[in-house]
Amino acid sequence: MELSDEWKAYFPIGKSLDPPLLLSSSSSSCWLGPLLFIPKPKTHPKTLFSSPLIFPPLLPxxxxxxxxxxxxxxxxxxxxxxxxxxxxxxxxxxxxxxxxSHNCLHLLHCPDQNIALVFFTTGSNHDRIGFLAIHVQDNDFKILGDRNGDVFVSNNYFNHKILRILLNPVDDFEGISGDSVVGYLMACTLYAVHWYSVRIDKSSKTPSLDYLGCKLFKSSSIVSACCSPHLPEESLVLLENGALFLFDIESDVNCQKSNGYFKGSKLKVLLDDSSGSENYKWLGIEFSWHPRIFIVARSDAVFLVDFRLDKCNVICLAKVEMLSPYVVGEEDQFLAFSRAGADGFQFVLASHSLLVLCDVRKPMMPLLRWAHNLDNPCYIDVFMLSELRSQSRDDRYQGSTESGFCIILGSFWNCEFRLFCYGPSSACEGSIGMGISKFCKPFLAWDLPSDLLLSSQECHCGSCLVREEFSKGALPEWVDWQHKKDIVLGFGILNRDLSELVCESDEFGGFTLIRLMSSGRIEAQRYCASWDFVQKLDVSHREPLLNFEDSLLYSLGDDEYEFPKKFKYLNLDYLRGYLFGNLTKVLDSKMKKSCKAPLEKESFSLDFHEILCEKLKVCGFGRFRSSSALAIVFNDISLPTSIYEVTSRQMWATLPLELLLLAFSGYSELLDVPFDDKTMPLEFSVVPGLPQLPPFLLRKPSCRSTKWSHKVQPDDSLVGPVLPLPVLLTLHEFRNGCPDSEKTCEFSSEVELGLRCDEVMRAAAEKAIQDSSLLNNDQAISLADDRDEMWVDSQRSKPFLLYQPVGGIRSVQDIKKAVLKVARTL
Structure with missing residues (x-):
């Protein structure tokens, strides 16, 4: 069945199977070209400037x-x-x-000067505007700051946090004293809008801001604002109550009084709310194809407001109900809104589940729909594909580069951004087809959406993603992981004229990204178009992705701590050595230092030796010393246990008593260990007098430990192990005659554990029953006689069932997870 374009648009890309408006790369790679953008291989981000003034900490x-x-x-x-x-x-x-929720970095390009101005908020409460100039010197990007080498800062501060900055470039014209006005800047707080003119001195190329005036709103807060692409002096402001204000900077400057306040024109708009819903909020506003036609977005609907005539004309362009039946919940809403394309006819909307491309000439009929799979996206912008694939050495994809568009949707808070490419179909590449496309715009989605990594330190392979999620989950629930990680707060794409002065051309094109980090750095990173998204970075795999150190995202306040600060440090040399595989080197250096110290008196008595031997024999650790057969270890198994537990039990049992004397101690000896009363108590497990399940090595530590009082005195209980098994294994290696550092570097307790697991695994495979049919009738027993001691004096070996995970590659971890269980039959 042949469907019209309107019906085809009802099948979202990413939610429906084989959507009709999707142009896959496999079928069109011959003319689309690569649509994935990754940090350029073998390049590193360049830090252009770093200062706490660039982005001071936010209020908590x-x-x-x-x-x-x-x-x-x-x-x-x-x-x-x-x-x-x-x-x-x-x-x-x-x-x-x-x-x-907004981009914190904004670029203003000055093509005739080969300069790009970078704007951001600064000040203790982000109530001032900071800016820098990027220019090219000695074939490299350089930052131009003030006389002291710091950032330029506006003279005005508003005592209120600046929520968003908007820039509007203008055609250069001469100003006072040879200055050139290159644009206008709008700074919006919660209840006020401030206007500046941006000037550049042609001789010194020094930027400056001239304050023009402001508008204060007392009745309602500001929701959104935009600059006119038709008349650079005009701008719109949308309030929370739905009121619209139009400002003409040139006329307001000429008519303003000495107080510097702008009046503006309040537009009388009567929006017909046929839905009757009151649970909405205003979202944004943009200029359409005419200077007096505006697009106003709400969380439940989008309206076209026409002021070309004396009477305001309002048309509903989109409603949230048109997203059905592909919504996540029962009540969806629009979250982000932006103008699309240079002609002003298209706009894009993002809800909790979908991203839609709409046209003002086709109300209630979206042109394209995507399933974005992002969590609460708040940032949205549209770029021409030629901006992202500039400086290309291969001109085979020039047609698609000039006609394609890219939507960037995401969230700075979640550090997730996706790229949605679209454009005309291949049939419209001819002259006649391109002429028709100017009116009807038969857009198709170009390939599936792809991730855009704004930080080159990220890696989206499975291992890194899992490790990052576990790192986030390890934090307390009241701590945001954004407070611990250096995240991207804003970005801009450098224009081609300035980028090609430094960066070489790429095979399929690319772009230069300027980003602002929460640590107060401005970085430049080159991206290139690629066919393959997966680029495994060695740095990401060698080091943890999330180095959880306190960043400067939040301010901890100016209040001084009233109490004296005391810090306690723990020596984790042994743990670090074990984690990095050089425990033998750490022990070797420690033992060499300890040998130079005077010998202390013998702390072990004969009574302690006898008590330890007796208790270990009761717990099953003594019988292995009289026999080298590994099969004896299976006689102690009564419940399902892992190969790792069996191996650990066998390794503990085969250690010589001289080392076990180091691994166990009594409470009386723990009291002789010097420790601070204000530190955490030493917790160890009590060695029981009778066998227990689970084994005492796997039980919780004692509740008393070293915290004793004069009323409750310590008993003669034996506790341990006070040294972990990897340390004892390494000491055992030293005891066997390997004291030198060069030889001990070859020994690894983890490798030794793997070898022992393999040995236990082979012995278990020989004794395990692979099929229940192998059991003879005379071997069948009753559950009523399910007693472990019946196997002690039996000549027959215990029957076992062995379960081993089959998913993934067999490794030491897989062997550790293998479960050995005594076989029982009815």
Whole structure:
């Protein structure tokens, strides 16, 4: 059945099988070209500038406790806290991700000067504008700052946090004293908008900001603002109550009084809300194809507002209901909105589940739909493909490069961004087809969406993704992992004219990314178009992805700590040596240092030796010393156990008593160990007098340990092991005559454990019953006679069932997971 373009658009790319509007790379690679963008191999990000002034810490986010929960956890009685919370009505949690809902870095290009200006917020409360200039010197990017080598800072500060910055370039014209006005800047706080003109001195190429004026809104807060692509002096502001204001900077500057306040024009808009829903919020505003036609987005609908005539004309362009039936929940809403293309006809919307491309000439009929699979995206922007595939040595894909578009959707808080490419079909590549496409725009999705890694330190292989998720989960629930990681807060793409002065051309083209990091660095990174997305970085695989160190994302406040600070440090040399595989070197150096010290008196008595031997024999550790047969270890198995537990038990049992004397101790000896009373107590397991399950080596430590009082005195219990098994194995290697460092480097306790596991595995495979049919009738026993001691004096060996995981590659970890179980039959 042949479907129209309107019906084809109902099948989202990524949710439906073989969507009709998807142009896959396999069938069209001959003319589409590569649509994946990765950091250029064998290149490293270049730090252009680094200073705490670039991005000072944000104020700490609100606690993750509701108002009623906060009161109930305080010293206020429950009844009182409940009554106080009820008086304030429902409490809405403030989402910490709203702190980073906008791009924090903005670029303004000056083509005739070969300069790019970088703007960002600065100041203790992010209430001032900071900026730098990027220029080329000696075939490299250089940063131009103030006279002191620091960032330029605006003279005005607003005592309120700047939430967003907007830039609007203009055609160069002469200003005062030979300056050139290259653009206008809008700085929006919660209730005010401030305008600047951006100037560059032609002789010194020094940028400056001239304050023009502001507008203060008292009735409602600011939701969105935009600059006009038609008239650089005009801009729009959308308030939370739905009010629209149009500003003309040139006329306002000429008519303003000495107070510097702009009045603007309030536009009378009557939006017909036929849905009757009140649970919406205003989202954004953009200019359309005409200077007096605007697109206003709401969380549930999008409207076209036409002011060309005296009477305002409103048309509904999109509703959230049109996303059905491909929504995640029952109630979806639009989250992000942006203008698309240079003609002003297209715009893009992102909801919780879908990304849609719409046209003002086709209300309620999206051109394309994608399933974005992102968590609460808040940033959206559209670029021409020619901006991302510039400086290409291969001109085979020039047609698709000039006609394609790319949507970047994501979230700075979640550090996730995806790239959605679209453009005309291959049939429109002819002159007639291109002429028709200017009117009807038969857009197709070019290949499936791909991830865009804004940081070159990220790696999306399976191992790194799993390791990163486990690192996040290890943090307490009240700590955001964004506070611990150096994340990207904003980015911009450098124009081709400035980039080609430094970067060489790529085979399929690329772009230069300027990014702002939460650590206060501005970096430049070259990206290139590639057919393959997976680029395994050696640095990512050698070191953890998340080095959990406190970043400068949040401010810890200016209050000084009232109490004296005391720090306790733990020596983890042995643990570090074990983790990095050089435990033998650490022990060798420690033993050489200890040999130079005077010998201490013998601390082990004959009584302690006899008690230790007796208890270890009761626990099953003594019988192995009289026999070298490994099969004896299986007689102690009564419950399902892993090969690793059996191997550990056998290795403990085969250690000489001289080393076991080092591994166990009594409470009386622990009291002689010097330790600080304010430190954590030493916790060890008590060696039982009778066999226990699970074995005492796997049981929880004692609750008393070294914390004794004069009322409760320590007993004669034996505790241990106080030294871990890898240390004892390494000491055993030293005892066997391998003291020199060169030879001990070849020994690894982990390798030794793997060899022992293989040995136990082979012995277990010989004794394990592979099929229940192999059991003879005379070997069948009853569950009523299920007693472990019946096998002690039996001449027959225990029957076992061996289970080994089959998924993945067989390794030491797989052997450790193998489970050995005594076979029982009815």
């Amino acid at each position: 986010p609100p606690p993750r406790l509701s108002f009623s929960r906060f009161l109930s956890t305080s010293s206020v009685p429950y009844s009182t806290s409940f009554s106080i919370a009820s008086r304030f009505g429902p409490y809405h949690d403030v989402d910490a991700s709203s702190l980073l």
